[in-house]
Amino acid sequence: MNRLSRVAPWLAFPRETRHQPVRVLVHSDTDALRSLVARDRVSNVFVDSLVNQHRSAVPAIPGAHMLGYFEDDGARLAAACWVGSNVVPVEADAQQAAAFARWMAAHWQPHASIFGPAEATLSMVATLKDAGITAQEVRANQPLLAITGEPLVDADPALCVSDSGQFGEILVAAAAMFEEEVGYSPFLGGEANYRRRVAWLISHGYSFSHNEPRGEVIFKADLGAVTQHATQVQGVWMNPRYRGQGLSAGYMAGVVKLAQLHAPVTSLYVNDYNTRARALYERVGFEQMGTFATVLF
Structure with missing residues (x-):
């Protein structure tokens, strides 16, 4: 056995236990998700309505997930993303949205669309493209009116x-x-x-x-x-x-x-x-x- 093979298991251990910023939300994350959505009730109305309908961060729709991006060693929910037949980022910047897209690429299933704030949505489609998942059409500029x-x-x-x-x-x-x-x-x-x-x-x-x-x-x-x-x-x-x-x-x-x-x-x-x-x-x-x-x- 060479030296690398003997040390490799210990090298891998910190990577497996280190906090990962993106994970699927659970029931106990509901209050944090509600607070996140409340930052912009209009831009986030789609996900806000889903949380109210399901009364939880856990969707009642089979196959759907609510993802969370956590910071401060997992203590703070900084962004979220609904992943169902449609995908909708919530309060995500470009970096956070890219992390959601990498999770989607690793757990790929067909989606009809991604929609939401332009910065996050376009970051997601670019990351998916890098992973070999291409879109049929990108509508990059859609004024949100109220x-x-x-x-x-x-x-x-x-x-x-x-x-x-x-x-x-x-x-x-x-x-x-x-x-x-x-x-x-x-x-x-x-x-x-x-x-x-x-x-x-x-x-x-x-x-x-x-x-x-x-x-x-x-x-x-x-x-x-x-x-x-x-x-x-x-x-x-x-x-x-x-x-x-x-x-x-x-x-x-x-x-x-x-x-x-x-x-x-x-x-x-x-x-x-x-x-x-x-x-x-x-x-x-x-x-x-x-x-x-x-x-x-």
């Missing part, structure tokens, strides 16, 4: 909370919106899962719409994340037959009014190149408060 108080235009009173009897029409509109946004049908990932998601939004009062008398959807929007502090609007869609008629501002003002029944701050993020949508949101009263990025796989 509004508090009354919208600057009158709300269209025709917009209302969707009801279960509209499920079929809302599902068709939701699928059309998804395909326009990402370029493929949401049913490719499992029609049953998407149907459940749309039904869940309707049953919780998080789907808003205006339909023609015969049922076809004219306009729809959802609250993709809801807490007592903030909501995040997603799934905004106007029926192509009604576009260009000046209806969008009134509908979006209606979305704000309905969202404010749940929380005082209404937020959303939008692609920087979508100048028409950005002008619409500004007209309604949204203001930029940060920058998100989205990575599609």
Whole structure:
């Protein structure tokens, strides 16, 4: 036996016992995670809503994890990251986000997207690329917008909370919106899962719409994340037959009014190149408060 082989086991021991900054959070980390999320209730509304829903740092969703990045020899939770069908960093800088991405690469499973504050999201996709995991599309500049108080235009009173009897029409509109946004049908990932998601939004009062008398959807929007502090609007869609008629501002003002029944701050993020949508949101009263990025796989 050579000298190196005799000493190697002792050389490895400190590496195995030394604190690792990233680990999966457990129930006892819940209070620390809540404090972390509370630093920015709007940017972190997605994860905030999940923690409230699960009432724990441990997800109830099979296969999902909440990661934590710890500093001060493991005593302080400095950043977090939701890892499920989507990946969402929380209060992470570029270095912390890269560490989350290395954990993901070592435990790789398919993800639909990474989204969140741009610095962390772009750091994660760069680290994954170095590990040989490439994205289909990177949307690097998505202004994060928010509004508090009354919208600057009158709300269209025709917009209302969707009801279960509209499920079929809302599902068709939701699928059309998804395909326009990402370029493929949401049913490719499992029609049953998407149907459940749309039904869940309707049953919780998080789907808003205006339909023609015969049922076809004219306009729809959802609250993709809801807490007592903030909501995040997603799934905004106007029926192509009604576009260009000046209806969008009134509908979006209606979305704000309905969202404010749940929380005082209404937020959303939008692609920087979508100048028409950005002008619409500004007209309604949204203001930029940060920058998100989205990575599609």
